[in-house]
Amino acid sequence: MISGPYPVTGVRPGLAAELGSLWTAVTRADGAVGFAPDAPEADIRAAAVALVEDVRAGRQHLIALDADGTLAGTVFLRRGDRPVILHRADVLKLMVHPDLQGRGWGKALLDAAVAHATELGLEQLLLSTRGGTSLPAFYVKQGWTQVGLFPDALRIGPDDLRDEHWFQLRLS
Template identity: 35%
Template sequence: MGAVSLRFVLDPDLTPHLRGAIVDLWTDVSNAGGAVGFVPPVTAADVRTIADPTFAGIAEGPDRLLVGYVGDRLVAVLIFSDNRFPLKAHWCVLKRVMVHPDTQGTGYGAALMREAARLGAEMGHEALHVTVRDGLGLDGFYRRLGYREIGRLPGALRVAPGDDRDEILMWLDLTADGLTGQTAR
């Protein structure tokens, strides 16, 4: 199975090469219609307007980066975004969840999310939160991984004039294994 060949790295050195590879991935995902903050067409320069502050939050803390490679090729990324408030320290927001479009259907997305759940629990988080753009079927993907819908922001995302989409709020309880329903140890 394809997902087995993914190699994950948490908190890699955020070199100029890795930054460029992430911007390239983000651009490719966006231009393929991926819901990571943009609508196509988008250029690497457009992506850098959001990527640069995102990289600062990783390099200077407190956010953490998880990357997935096939061989030496970057194919998956997500960010554990710190809530920055003590009252929310027991859960974490996942941002910029991306898998390269030409690897869709390989199981890499599910592998990335399972690794995020494993690491999230290891980091001491009791839950993970992700937001999803409605209309792309992404909520079904997350549901299959044990996430549940906890709310919606109606029409919060304007992808084009006259095309407003709900932002779906999804939650994974890490105190139970969302894939098997068994209580975590």
């Protein structure tokens, strides 16, 4: 059974391990969520622990999707932390478990993040995504505007440099 997407208000025991498992599965399936596909699982799990600590400390907001009580999708909001950027947030780590992709859950998570950001009084959202994938087209389809591109800014492998595409969404 699927529940969510919902904003996480309290970090449940085991959430970091669940995120580590989800993030590893998405990474192995060539997802563009911060790691090369063959990145060591220990590195991904360490990043998951740090990210959940950010949520616990209120530095990031997590919108979650659960399948049978286990984390199956995420998107994070990281609000600007000083006056000149308090009106905006970065959207990070949008991911859906490979078994559940292509059923509308990615769009639902992104829509929930936009709704949550609006509730927080934010005025705009920013994100970046990996070139050489269909992800820029995904964000265009969701109504985001590409505002820039950093050539060769991501090293996915020794001979695999990718552009980084930057997107913005203004909230009404």
